[in-house]
Amino acid sequence: MIKIPPLKKTYSSRTVLDFPGTDLEKGRIYAVIGSNGSGKSTFAKILSGMIKDDDKQKLFKDIAVGYMPQRNYSFRMSVVRNILLGGKDPSLANELMERLKISHLKDKRAKSLSGGETARMALARLMMGKYDIVILDEPTSAMDMESSLLTEELIKEYVKNTNCALILITHSLQQAKRIADDVLFFHKGSLLEYGSAEKVLYEPENAETKKFLEFYGS
Amino acid sequence: MKTSILKAIELILSMDAELIDILSVTAKMSIQSSLIALLIGLPIGIILGGYEFPGKNILLILNRTLMGTPPVVCGLIFYMLFSGVGPFRHLKLLFTVEIMVLAQVFLITPIIIGNVESFISTIAPNVKETAKGLGFSHIKTLFLIINESVYQIFSAYLLAFSRSIAEVGAVSMVGGAISWKTNVMTTAIMQYTNRGNFTLGVALGMILLSVSLIVNIIISIMQRRLSK
Ligand SMILES: Nc1ncnc2c1ncn2[C@@H]1O[C@H](COP(=O)(O)OP(=O)(O)OP(=O)(O)O)[C@@H](O)[C@H]1O
Numbered sequence A: 001m002i003k004i005p006p007l008k009k010t011y012s013s014r015t016v017l018d019f020p021g022t023d024l025e026k027g028r029i030y031a032v033i034g035s036n037g038s039g040k041s042t043f044a045k046i047l048s049g050m051i052k053d054d055d056k057q058k059l060f061k062d063i064a065v066g067y068m069p070q071r072n073y074s075f076r077m078s079v080v081r082n083i084l085l086g087g088k089d090p091s092l093a094n095e096l097m098e099r100l101k102i103s104h105l106k107d108k109r110a111k112s113l114s115g116g117e118t119a120r121m122a123l124a125r126l127m128m129g130k131y132d133i134v135i136l137d138e139p140t141s142a143m144d145m146e147s148s149l150l151t152e153e154l155i156k157e158y159v160k161n162t163n164c165a166l167i168l169i170t171h172s173l174q175q176a177k178r179i180a181d182d183v184l185f186f187h188k189g190s191l192l193e194y195g196s197a198e199k200v201l202y203e204p205e206n207a208e209t210k211k212f213l214e215f216y217g218s
Numbered sequence B: 001m002k003t004s005i006l007k008a009i010e011l012i013l014s015m016d017a018e019l020i021d022i023l024s025v026t027a028k029m030s031i032q033s034s035l036i037a038l039l040i041g042l043p044i045g046i047i048l049g050g051y052e053f054p055g056k057n058i059l060l061i062l063n064r065t066l067m068g069t070p071p072v073v074c075g076l077i078f079y080m081l082f083s084g085v086g087p088f089r090h091l092k093l094l095f096t097v098e099i100m101v102l103a104q105v106f107l108i109t110p111i112i113i114g115n116v117e118s119f120i121s122t123i124a125p126n127v128k129e130t131a132k133g134l135g136f137s138h139i140k141t142l143f144l145i146i147n148e149s150v151y152q153i154f155s156a157y158l159l160a161f162s163r164s165i166a167e168v169g170a171v172s173m174v175g176g177a178i179s180w181k182t183n184v185m186t187t188a189i190m191q192y193t194n195r196g197n198f199t200l201g202v203a204l205g206m207i208l209l210s211v212s213l214i215v216n217i218i219i220s221i222m223q224r225r226l227s228k
């Protein structure tokens, strides 16, 4: 169990995140859904320590957080060296590249990759490490269907193998349905609905959630 | 015109002793001043570009102002500080290469700071976000930021070097353009033109342009490598 305290973030008197706090359980996948600007990335940035909340809390002690930002940086080196920045095991790097179908890009300059290729490299780079909490901010938004599905499989395995709590920010309800155990629905900075994937995605209680699901679903 | 160009080429090929002396004083001054400026400017540029702290904006405005310091104003300041009435007169640095280096450092350090800062501030937020997400230490993140910037740092250095080699206002005031001692290419061109001796002036002008050409070729090659 990992405790997340209530979090609030205000930019020039506009509250962009007002999160009530919750407990995360290891080994579970939490999908975070919501429209553009609903505060998903802000939530991720605060959890990862990239930015501080209004109270400037130090969130975790002795808890490692891995985080893949919405915009990933390719360092000025080859793809495989970028991946090895995340962890030292070369055979794991090879396996991850194999799984994400980027082995043929191994020695290319990372900066020359396409958007979807960069995302796959960044995911491999992150998965070289072990963390208690892993946050992925729209990892598949630049990927095609095949890569998205490969990524989902890999995420499930990674969570099982490393027993981390994984927070997956996504705009794909299908993706949330396929791999999430729990779902958090953000709306204008607030957590409007939170529960098991079956409940939130199929039988939501909140009117906003219903509207959102109808708009995005089928 | 044509004859003076031919004569100038002849002069260069004959390795005229005074020409060689002017070149070596110029090289000594420019290399020393640009290296010192790099040593001072690089860390400041990295800190200003990569980190947030109170007062940073004031420092940026100050640096931008210093980048635009008119060389003669710089010359005036150093002249007053080191001349017979100045606080540093006992150092006896006026009309030496050392004080020319000092004045140049004052002029070109802000150029290095400004160029390094402006590049690093564009990449630092993304690099830091990715590095933080992977749990890197501050030191490792700093090394990565520097590694991302090596070409820009080298370009900034070359820019400062070529500014230093081409500058005339400050060095003529504090150096005095003394032959065989503090005369550099730019001050010599002025001096010889005033005396009506165009040959040495044209020879120096051609060398100065060639150096500038080479520097710019290097910068453009690096930029091409960067954009790939
Ligand atoms: N540094 C900032 N200064 C001011 N406002 C900001 C800042 N960062 C984010 N915001 C605002 O906070 C709100 C939430 O942004 P956030 O990036 O968390 O949204 P999101 O849910 O991730 O959206 P998307 O689906 O587009 O990625 C937005 O309205 C955004 O304009």
Ligand SMILES: [Mg+2]
Residues within 6 Å of the ligand: A040, A041, A042, A070, A137
């Ligand atoms: Mg976002």
